[in-house]
Each structure stands twice: as C-alpha cells, then as structure tokens.
Amino acid sequence: MQLRLITEDRLGITHEVLALIAQRDLDLATMEMGLHNIYLNVPDLKPAARASIEAELLAVPGVKRVEPLQLMPGEARRQQLDILLASLAQPVFVLDREGQIVMVSKAAQRAARQRNPEWIGLPLSALLRVPTLWEDLRAAGGDLSSLEVQFAGKAWLLYASPLLEPDRGALSGAVVTLRDAAWLGEQAAHLQRLEPAGGLKALLGESLPMREMRARAERMAAVDAPLLILGETGTGKELIARACHELSPRAQAPFLALNAAALPESLAESELFGYAPGAFSGAQRGGKPGLLEMAHGGTVFLDEIGEMSLYLQAKLLRFLNDGSFRRVGGEKEQKVDVRVVSATHRRLDQMVARGEFREDLYYRLNVLNLQVAPLRERGDDVLLLAEHFVERSARQIGRLPPRLSPAARVALRRAPWPGNIRQLQNLLFRAVTVCDKAELEVADLDLDAQTAQAAQLAPAAAPGLARAAVPADEAEPASWAEAVAAFEQELLTRLFPRYPSSRKLAARLGISHSVVAGKLRRYGIGG
Numbered sequence: 026m027q028l029r030l031i032t033e034d035r036l037g038i039t040h041e042v043l044a045l046i047a048q049r050d051l052d053l054a055t056m057e058m059g060l061h062n063i064y065l066n067v068p069d070l071k072p073a074a075r076a077s078i079e080a081e082l083l084a085v086p087g088v089k090r091v092e093p094l095q096l097m098p099g100e101a102r103r104q105q106l107d108i109l110l111a112s113l114a115q116p117v118f119v120l121d122r123e124g125q126i127v128m129v130s131k132a133a134q135r136a137a138r139q140r141n142p143e144w145i146g147l148p149l150s151a152l153l154r155v156p157t158l159w160e161d162l163r164a165a166g167g168d169l170s171s172l173e174v175q176f177a178g179k180a181w182l183l184y185a186s187p188l189l190e191p192d193r194g195a196l197s198g199a200v201v202t203l204r205d206a207a208w209l210g211e212q213a214a215h216l217q218r219l220e221p222a223g224g225l226k227a228l229l230g231e232s233l234p235m236r237e238m239r240a241r242a243e244r245m246a247a248v249d250a251p252l253l254i255l256g257e258t259g260t261g262k263e264l265i266a267r268a269c270h271e272l273s274p275r276a277q278a279p280f281l282a283l284n285a286a287a288l289p290e291s292l293a294e295s296e297l298f299g300y301a302p303g304a305f306s307g308a309q310r311g312g313k314p315g316l317l318e319m320a321h322g323g324t325v326f327l328d329e330i331g332e333m334s335l336y337l338q339a340k341l342l343r344f345l346n347d348g349s350f351r352r353v354g355g356e357k358e359q360k361v362d363v364r365v366v367s368a369t370h371r372r373l374d375q376m377v378a379r380g381e382f383r384e385d386l387y388y389r390l391n392v393l394n395l396q397v398a399p400l401r402e403r404g405d406d407v408l409l410l411a412e413h414f415v416e417r418s419a420r421q422i423g424r425l426p427p428r429l430s431p432a433a434r435v436a437l438r439r440a441p442w443p444g445n446i447r448q449l450q451n452l453l454f455r456a457v458t459v460c461d462k463a464e465l466e467v468a469d470l471d472l473d474a475q476t477a478q479a480a481q482l483a484p485a486a487a488p489g490l491a492r493a494a495v496p497a498d499e500a501e502p503a504s505w506a507e508a509v510a511a512f513e514q515e516l517l518t519r520l521f522p523r524y525p526s527s528r529k530l531a532a533r534l535g536i537s538h539s540v541v542a543g544k545l546r547r548y549g550i551g552g
C-alpha cells in the first residue's frame with residue numbers, strides 16, 4: 026500500500042515517520058520527499074491495518090493529513106514518459122552525456138519493425154552508422170538540424186536538441202528526432218497553403234466559362250494522370266490545381282508547388298529532385314530530399330512550366346516516363362508516386378513549334394488539360410469577385426465593407442484586367458485600405474492608365490449594369506482600322522505587364538522595336 030503524508034516543514038519529521046514504520050516491522054520499498062509531502066511505498070501494509078497506522082502517523086507532530094496513493098510520484102512520471110514516448114509519431118532517441126541511448130520512442134521500434142530492440146546503452150552513432158555523430162553533435166552544442174542519415178533501411182533527416190546541466194549549462198545529453206521526407210512534405214504543404222483550402226467552392230464565379238471549368242475540373246481531379254492548366258496570369262490556375270488535388274484520391278498526401286520561373290535552373294533542379302550527400306560544397310553534409318520525394322503519394326504543382334530549361338525538361342520527362350529520377354549529384358535511382366499538375370500562361374504548342382519546349386514532354390504533361398478563361402470573358406463574375414474582395418479586405422483590416430458606387434461597378438466591369446483576378450484583388454485591397462468612405466467611387470479605385478482607358482473605350486456608358494455588361498470585344502467596331510487598333514491595344518495592354526519594355530515586347534512578338542515603340546506611344550501604354 027502507498028501513502029501520502031501532508032506535513033509541516035519540521036526538522037526530524039522524516040526520521041520519526043521512518044522510526045514508526047520500523048517499529049511496526051514493515052518493509053519500506055521506496056520513499057520520496059517533496060515540499061510538505063512524504064510518499065511511502067509499504068507493500069506489506071494491508072488495507073485493514075491502514076486506520077491504526079494512520080492514527081499513529083497523525084500523532085507525529087507536524088503530520089497534518091494521511092491519504093492513500095495510487096502511484097508513487099516517480100512511477101507516475103515514468104508512466105507519463107512512456108505514454109509520451111509511445112505517442113510521438115517520429116523516432117525519438119534520448120541520449121546521455123556519452124551519446125548512448127537512454128530512452129527510445131515506440132515509433133523508432135515500429136520503423137525498425139522490432140518489438141523489443143536492445144538499444145538502451147548503445148551509442149546512437151552505431152545504430153545510425155555515423156561514427157562521428159556524437160562528436161559532431163557535441164561540436165554543434167547538441168543542436169543539429171536536417172542531417173540525412175540511414176535508419177531501418179531508409180533515409181531520414183536528423184534533428185537534435187541539447188540537454189544541458191541546470192547549473193553549469195554543460196551538455197548532458199541530447200534529444201534526437203528522425204523525420205522522414207513525407208513529414209517534411211506535410212510541413213512544406215502547410216507553409217505553402219497561404220489561403221484556406223476549399224476545393225472547387227473556393228473558385229468563385231457563376232459565369233458559363235467558370236461553371237463549365239468547375240465541372241471539367243471535378244471530372245479531371247478524379248483521374249490519376251498528369252494535368253496541364255492553361256490560362257493568363259492571375260486567372261486562378263494554382264487555386265484550380267489545389268482544388269483538383271483536394272478532390273483527388275491523393276487529398277490526404279501533400280500538395281507542393283514549384284514555380285519554374287522564380288528560380289535559376291540549378292536551384293529549381295535541387296528543389297524538385299533534391300541533392301545527394303556532398304553534392305555541393307557548403308550544402309548540408311547529408312543531402313536533402315526534393316519536392317518529388319516529399320510529396321510522395323500526393324501532387325506536385327509545376328507553375329510556369331513554359332519557363333523550365335531544356336535540361337530540366339529532359340529530367341522531368343524521364344520522371345514522367347517511369348516515375349524514377351536521381352538526386353543532384355546522386356547515383357541511386359529514386360522511385361516515387363506523384364501526380365504532376367502543371368500550368369502556364371504561355372502557348373506551349375507554339376513553343377513546341379519554335380523548338381523552345383520539348384514536344385514529348387508537352388504530350389506527357391498534357392494528358393488532361395483545363396483552359397481557364399481570362400477575367401474579361403467571365404461576364405458579371407468581375408462584380409461578384411469584386412464584392413467578395415471588398416468584403417474580405419474590410420474584414421482583414423477590421424472595418425465595415427464599403428459599397429461600390431454604380432459608376433465604379435461599370436468601370437470594374439469594363440476594364441480589360443490584364444492581370445486578371447490577382448489584379449482585381451490587389452486593386453480592391455488598396456482601395457479598401459486607403460479610402461475610408463462608405464462608398465468607393467471610380468477615382469478611389471486607382472485604375473491604372475491602361476485599365477481606365479480601356480474602360481472608357483468600352484461600349485457607351487449605361488445607367489444600369491445590363492448594357493454595361495456587354496464585353497468590350499463583342500461591341501461592333503466602326504471600321505476595319507478601329508477593329509485592328511482595338512485588337513492591337515488589347516494585345517499590347519495584356520502583354521505589357523509581362524514584357525514591360527518595347528524591346529522585350531518586340532522580341533516576344535517578333536516585330537521591329539520601332540513599330541512596337543510607336544504603338545505603345547499611340548495607345549498610351551506604359552506611361
């Protein structure tokens with residue numbers, strides 16, 4: 026039987042309690058002390074004898090209360106620790122000051138498929154076959170992160186935190202956690218998910234192109250094949266890719282995105298395929314898994330695929346052909362199961378014709394495809410989205426959402442939106458944060474010169490929205506020359522944000538620089 030004595034803080038009280046137990050000829054298995062507490066484990070004490078010993082203990086000066094106890098505090102702590110070690114999802118090892126294992130999580134045993142491995146007392150360096158592990162850990166003050174090691178036949182990343190002596194701060198051991206590529210993938214997916222997921226419901230819009238696109242996306246999400254999403258910049262291609270992942274059987278595994286245009290070739294390669302130990306000088310000694318490994322079982326979204334170098338295109342093609350690849354600087358073939366969803370604002374078919382994109386890769390990526398309509402072809406979705414963004418921006422900064430004046434609605438509806446939904450979203454966020462009026466006027470919208478001009482060029486002003494809702498491209502041109510001018514202006518307005526100089530535009534369109542410069546001046550594009 027176990028007892029807890031609540032006592033005063035009096036010198037000699039413990040001796041008197043021990044003497045009393047000894048007088049009764051009882052065997053004391055363990056005893057623990059705390060402030061105002063004495064814990065006794067007396068196995069031979071029978072419940073029937075409890076009342077009499079309690080009376081004797083209470084007679085000791087300073088003993089205030091005596092209670093039965095389920096578990097001694099040390100035993101309770103050990104049980105809690107066992108539960109903790111069993112609940113950790115990753116292999117965890119607690120090391121002593123010699124780098125020897127003193128505690129192990131159940132996940133480590135599960136990973137190694139061993140029920141009662143004899144690891145306690147073994148140096149972790151021997152188990153992980155990294156002879157210098159403890160020296161390296163000590164040199165790093167017990168603090169190491171993402172060192173690649175082999176354990177139970179697969180690669181893990183090792184993270185260590187120091188255990189320090191309370192007074193001297195010297196290293197008294199370390200807690201070492203092993204994390205696999207899938208865990209890293211989940212973390213990266215959380216970090217990449219800037220907006221709450223919401224499947225196809227997150228894709229607002231009731232226009233015919235949007236309804237058709239959602240229906241098609243729903244069908245394609247379920248088919249486990251590469252998907253290519255085509256559409257202008259800012260039309261929601263990434264949102265659609267996420268929605269397709271969430272609706273697919275891979276929804277529980279990570280969705281990881283790489284923007285091929287945002288990184289130089291070598292960085293994009295190591296991000297996507299990872300690198301092997303010692304691949305670069307200065308890189309982490311143990312190598313690093315890439316997005317493909319981290320997204321195993323899930324989806325990798327390759328944005329701006331049209332910007333991918335020919336070298337990376339070849340490497341990606343090989344992966345799409347047989348699911349295998351090598352890390353940068355690595356010898357070993359890796360095999361993973363990942364669905365590739367890619368997107369571009371470029372005409373890949375034309376790039377193929379010009380030899381800028383591999384034809385074989387184009388067909389591999391384009392097994393399924395989705396075409397996303399630009400905002401100017403989505404009719405009244407502009408207003409629906411505008412109200413949504415006004416509401417959301419107001420909520421974010423904690424103010425009441427302003428109304429859109431009728432004239433502001435007409436202007437929004439007529440603008441060509443070369444940057445599509447992203448442009449609309451940014452413009453309204455700016456307007457809602459800068460202007461504190463209850464109604465946003467056209468002037469508050471800060472439509473840039475091109476957008477404002479195009480809004481004015483659109484069909485005659487209408488009092489209601491019904492007439493104003495006619496898209497600019499459906500208006501009857503007065504003459505051939507006006508139609509050509511409208512086309513040129515629309516094309517240059519749309520391309521200018523991506524090729525923001527007459528030289529870049531001329532190179533993109535394959536015409537002379539002076540012709541482009543003249544037209545930009547004529548249409549007042551780019552200042």
Ligand SMILES: Nc1ncnc2c1ncn2[C@@H]1O[C@H](COP(=O)(O)OP(=O)(O)OP(=O)(O)O)[C@@H](O)[C@H]1O
Binds near residue numbers: 260261265329368
């Ligand atoms: N239908 C929609 N409903 C609500 N928000 C949308 C919709 N489409 C896009 N958005 C929002 O617009 C912004 C741009 O979308 P996204 O990044 O998906 O476009 P994108 O086509 O991938 O752009 P880029 O070509 O530049 O990579 C995001 O903030 C997204 O949440």
